[in-house]
Amino acid sequence: MTSIQAELGIIERDFTEQVSAASSSEELQQVKVAFLGKKGAVTLILKKLGSLPPETRPAAGQAVNSLRDRIEAVIEDKRARLDEIESEAAERSSMVDVTLPHRGRSGGGVHPVAQLTHDVIEILAGLGFSVALGPEIEEDFYNFEALNIPQSHPARDMQDTFYFPDGSLLRTHTSPVQVRSMLRHGAPIRIVCPGRVYRRDSDPTHSPMFNQLEGLLVDRDISVADMKGCLETLMAAIFSRPLKARYRASYFPFTEPSIELDIECVECSGKNPACRICKGTGWLEVAGMGMVHPNVIRYGGIDPSIYNGFAWGIGLDRIAMLKYGLTDLRILFEGNVPYLLSGRSL
Amino acid sequence: MLISWNLLNELLEIPATLEEVVERLTLTGCEVESVDYPCERLSGVLSARIEELSPHPARKELFVATVDDGAGRELVITAAPNLSIGDVVPWGRPGTALADGTVLGVRDFDGVRSCGMLLSAEELGVPEIADEFGILKLPADTLPGEDVKRLLGLDDAVLDLSITPNRGDLLSMLGVAREVFALFPGAVWRKNPAEARPGDGASWPDDLEFRGISLEDDGCPLYCMGLVTGLKRGPSPVRIRVLLTLLGMRPISAMVDATNFAMLMLGQPTHAFDAAYLPAREITVRSARPGEEIRTLDGKDHRLESEDMLITSGGVAVAIAGVMGGENSEILDTTENVYLEAANFDALRVSRSSRRMGIPSEASYRFSRIVDARIAETTLEYIFSLLEEWGVARAGYRVLSASNLFLENRVVALTRTKLKRILLTDDIEDASAILSRLGLTEVASSEDAKSFSIPSWRPDISIEEDLIEEVGRIRGYNETLPSRLPGSLHEHGDIGRTTRLKRDIRGALISRGYVELVNYSFLSPSFVELLRLPGDDQRARPLQLANPLSAEQSMMRTTLLPGLLRSVGLAVASGWKDPVRVFELGRVFLPLEEGHEEVERVCGLAYGGRDPRLPHGPSDADDLFTLKGDIQSLAEAHGVRIEYAQGEEPFGHRGQTARLLCGGKPAGYLLRLKPSIERELDCSPLFAFELDLAPFEDPEPLRFREPDPFPPVYRDISMFVPVEVSAGEVADRIRRLGGSMLREVGLFDVYSGKGAPEGKRGLAFSLAYRLCDRTLTDEEVDSVNAAVRKGLAASGCELR
Numbered sequence A: 001m002t003s004i005q006a007e008l009g010i011i012e013r014d015f016t017e018q019v020s021a022a023s024s025s026e027e028l029q030q031v032k033v034a035f036l037g038k039k040g041a042v043t044l045i046l047k048k049l050g051s052l053p054p055e056t057r058p059a060a061g062q063a064v065n066s067l068r069d070r071i072e073a074v075i076e077d078k079r080a081r082l083d084e085i086e087s088e089a090a091e092r093s094s095m096v097d098v099t100l101p102h103r104g105r106s107g108g109g110v111h112p113v114a115q116l117t118h119d120v121i122e123i124l125a126g127l128g129f130s131v132a133l134g135p136e137i138e139e140d141f142y143n144f145e146a147l148n149i150p151q152s153h154p155a156r157d158m159q160d161t162f163y164f165p166d167g168s169l170l171r172t173h174t175s176p177v178q179v180r181s182m183l184r185h186g187a188p189i190r191i192v193c194p195g196r197v198y199r200r201d202s203d204p205t206h207s208p209m210f211n212q213l214e215g216l217l218v219d220r221d222i223s224v225a226d227m228k229g230c231l232e233t234l235m236a237a238i239f240s241r242p243l244k245a246r247y248r249a250s251y252f253p254f255t256e257p258s259i260e261l262d263i264e265c266v267e268c269s270g271k272n273p274a275c276r277i278c279k280g281t282g283w284l285e286v287a288g289m290g291m292v293h294p295n296v297i298r299y300g301g302i303d304p305s306i307y308n309g310f311a312w313g314i315g316l317d318r319i320a321m322l323k324y325g326l327t328d329l330r331i332l333f334e335g336n337v338p339y340l341l342s343g344r345s346l
Numbered sequence B: 001m002l003i004s005w006n007l008l009n010e011l012l013e014i015p016a017t018l019e020e021v022v023e024r025l026t027l028t029g030c031e032v033e034s035v036d037y038p039c040e041r042l043s044g045v046l047s048a049r050i051e052e053l054s055p056h057p058a059r060k061e062l063f064v065a066t067v068d069d070g071a072g073r074e075l076v077i078t079a080a081p082n083l084s085i086g087d088v089v090p091w092g093r094p095g096t097a098l099a100d101g102t103v104l105g106v107r108d109f110d111g112v113r114s115c116g117m118l119l120s121a122e123e124l125g126v127p128e129i130a131d132e133f134g135i136l137k138l139p140a141d142t143l144p145g146e147d148v149k150r151l152l153g154l155d156d157a158v159l160d161l162s163i164t165p166n167r168g169d170l171l172s173m174l175g176v177a178r179e180v181f182a183l184f185p186g187a188v189w190r191k192n193p194a195e196a197r198p199g200d201g202a203s204w205p206d207d208l209e210f211r212g213i214s215l216e217d218d219g220c221p222l223y224c225m226g227l228v229t230g231l232k233r234g235p236s237p238v239r240i241r242v243l244l245t246l247l248g249m250r251p252i253s254a255m256v257d258a259t260n261f262a263m264l265m266l267g268q269p270t271h272a273f274d275a276a277y278l279p280a281r282e283i284t285v286r287s288a289r290p291g292e293e294i295r296t297l298d299g300k301d302h303r304l305e306s307e308d309m310l311i312t313s314g315g316v317a318v319a320i321a322g323v324m325g326g327e328n329s330e331i332l333d334t335t336e337n338v339y340l341e342a343a344n345f346d347a348l349r350v351s352r353s354s355r356r357m358g359i360p361s362e363a364s365y366r367f368s369r370i371v372d373a374r375i376a377e378t379t380l381e382y383i384f385s386l387l388e389e390w391g392v393a394r395a396g397y398r399v400l401s402a403s404n405l406f407l408e409n410r411v412v413a414l415t416r417t418k419l420k421r422i423l424l425t426d427d428i429e430d431a432s433a434i435l436s437r438l439g440l441t442e443v444a445s446s447e448d449a450k451s452f453s454i455p456s457w458r459p460d461i462s463i464e465e466d467l468i469e470e471v472g473r474i475r476g477y478n479e480t481l482p483s484r485l486p487g488s489l490h491e492h493g494d495i496g497r498t499t500r501l502k503r504d505i506r507g508a509l510i511s512r513g514y515v516e517l518v519n520y521s522f523l524s525p526s527f528v529e530l531l532r533l534p535g536d537d538q539r540a541r542p543l544q545l546a547n548p549l550s551a552e553q554s555m556m557r558t559t560l561l562p563g564l565l566r567s568v569g570l571a572v573a574s575g576w577k578d579p580v581r582v583f584e585l586g587r588v589f590l591p592l593e594e595g596h597e598e599v600e601r602v603c604g605l606a607y608g609g610r611d612p613r614l615p616h617g618p619s620d621a622d623d624l625f626t627l628k629g630d631i632q633s634l635a636e637a638h639g640v641r642i643e644y645a646q647g648e649e650p651f652g653h654r655g656q657t658a659r660l661l662c663g664g665k666p667a668g669y670l671l672r673l674k675p676s677i678e679r680e681l682d683c684s685p686l687f688a689f690e691l692d693l694a695p696f697e698d699p700e701p702l703r704f705r706e707p708d709p710f711p712p713v714y715r716d717i718s719m720f721v722p723v724e725v726s727a728g729e730v731a732d733r734i735r736r737l738g739g740s741m742l743r744e745v746g747l748f749d750v751y752s753g754k755g756a757p758e759g760k761r762g763l764a765f766s767l768a769y770r771l772c773d774r775t776l777t778d779e780e781v782d783s784v785n786a787a788v789r790k791g792l793a794a795s796g797c798e799l800r
């Protein structure tokens, strides 16, 4: 063994000792300088190579270079390990409490009636109905006259109306949009009209304003059977399951025949005689409808000998109450913030 | 409308149970709202004759009666003072249950054992039928041992029917019997009260002879007058009193009960005048003179208008036609002779008068729904026969009448085609059978059509669809018709721009933490005041309702803000203390020079909360700029450009109010509420925005730009500017100075405070320069940037 080789052996042993003792990247850096720096042990030995006999130089040079490579590799390896340890410590020291509330804005609150309105519109759009809107301040003609409710008609008893001094009124139903749309678009026509309607009802259990949704289909050869199919599809979509339906003859001036639709109680399906939703009858009244009266079709500028159709109206507030399990109708219009926020999971 | 099941069965033999009748009526358009058994618990009461009657040996106020119900004699103690030997009375033996559920037993009264009780009307459950104080006396010919509950009709079931306004004909027992007859093909008439009873036509006594009836108002096409003489005081038969009570009317006297019973039976209201007090022996029906007055028999005074119709006699008003009689000629206990009116009045006139005067009488209710003109005289004859049957008056006189009545014979045709189109059946024979049971008469028939004559009591039937409805409802819509979707229902509809926009805005605001509210469309005057709206503000001149329910709901809203303020105010008043954001999408009603317009808007309101502490510090709190962020997110999502300008609103903080503009036109506001309003509402801070939806419905079309191929070069410029100069103005100035090479101007610092010169604040912008065809050199950028700096300095900015 040459003395160079012996020296290299000592250097390597020293290095191994020192590198394993280094416990931080600064210490590691000091070790690196001590061996590979300008005055490092390996650098000094390289300088000594020139003084060796020429025939031993290549072998000695190779041995030194090889040692340097090994030292560098060990240092890099050690550095990576120390970096990992140090960054882990740094991350752990800046730990946050993930259970803190989020910044700023929580999700808001959905109004059940507005939500239902949009849902119903989407369902009906899928059935080919387009949205038609109309004014809330209406003319007597569209609200009554054109719907076959002349001045002398007893049905005006049913609807106590808010009037303005000029004789216009707050629409008492969404039905005026029927005639307005027929006049605008002609037949065939399929429209749905959601909106606010108003009744001058002073009864404390009634609200002077509520939300209705009107549907109208006028085409050739339309039967009561078509109306049944359409309404049953709508109800099944609203309540996300097929529901038993019951049709009762009724009366509306603007339809002939007139029918009311009851659906099976969504709460008890008719199984609970003490049910507070259906009052034990098993049925819930959800829609008024009928075949459009020929006079109304005529007022809409359409020939009733060629076209006929059906129309219906549903009370969105009541259906929202049934669908979302709400108990008080008026609270829907009184902007009760805590109440509306309670429905966040809707 | 209350219906007696017993009475219905007296008129009609019905091959169905009560439950079946209820179900059928409900499905065919006459909804049965309830079935009531008024004396359900009463049981075991028998009729008994009083055989002996003596005072109680020990107690003066009591009597000992020996009664016999045919099954044996017993002693019963009673305190009633109205008994005599031979009276037949209701007796409850021990074990009998009274109407209130009490079960009788044997009771000792100072040594005398009372076997059950003799009963009063109250104990039977119908106090209204008592005609004197004490025990109820049964008709003298009643046999002992009869079941009193059945005898008096207390075993009845009372059906409450909901009658639709087109079916005035169902407001009588007769009408309901006709309907039930049509509903059950096996039903048979037992007794039809409408079948005319010929009177004996006796002429009127000279002293009561009538000069005439004149009809001067078109609203009265028919007026019949009958005469009743020798009226005796006293009650109507107990069975009638029970029926009236069960059907919701109070028994009064034989005469009044007869007219009420006839109305319940036939649907025709009548009115009785005391002959002694009718001012003259004539009747004139005319319109009221405006301002004319009458005191009705309920003692109230009414001022009349010309739309009211009056019955007058000798020029004096004696009744408001179809509504209520006058006090001046009302019949009393002492009345001997009665003029009895049965007339036909116009439905609308009666309905308007009774509604305006607030008199919802049984008569006006029926007239408002059209009374069969052919039933008036029949009703008088029916009342006469009741009075004679009861032996309380002489009534067989000729009926006088005046008539302008034009009774057309309505004929309506039914075609096979339409029947098939609407009800999917072409069985026109079956349809004809249904219609004839409803009282329609087939008058012409061919293979594809039949014509029917419509009875006078069905004025609601006038076109073919009416016939189809009758056939449809009686066949039933449930089993006879399938449910199907018309072929056209498989296309897709268009929900329209407004609806789509509102759906998107809802979704965006809800996800940004807003609670959706739906408020009434009304506006309270107190909010006009709260918002300090000056008189010349369009919003302070809302449309006024002519007939509001209350002052709070007397006007149509011109802004959505009050509803939101009210809701937050209420929440805070009830203890809410957290920050909260609310919004509403809805219409406001703006007055115009001519008329008004309905405008769709969105309004948002943020309340900072009573407790401002937040887990991540105050930077999380809402301020004007978080709301601006909400508006911007809506605007950007819909491609709408909104400009913000310093502005004023009557309710806005004078330093923190922005006007919003779209395409240069006003589109709303963004502001903090005036501090004085915050104090008034006890909520602070309050930030709000209100925005027209119109610009959103017509946004700029979405366009994408080619990415710039060459990197930008950045330069920062910072400066002090006078505080009254807005950052927006400075940015605009920079853009103008920078020309086409300057692509973006971004504000990155706003500084006011230490180091800023008096009246100035620091603004710092980052400017991005670039060209689209090559990379800019530093020299080019520096030269443009120097020009920008120079221009800014020239306009009063102090560059740093």
Ligand SMILES: [Zn+2]
Residues within 6 Å of the ligand: A265, A266, A267, A268, A269, A270, A271, A272, A275, A276, A277, A278, A279, A280, A282, A283
């Ligand atoms: Zn139920």
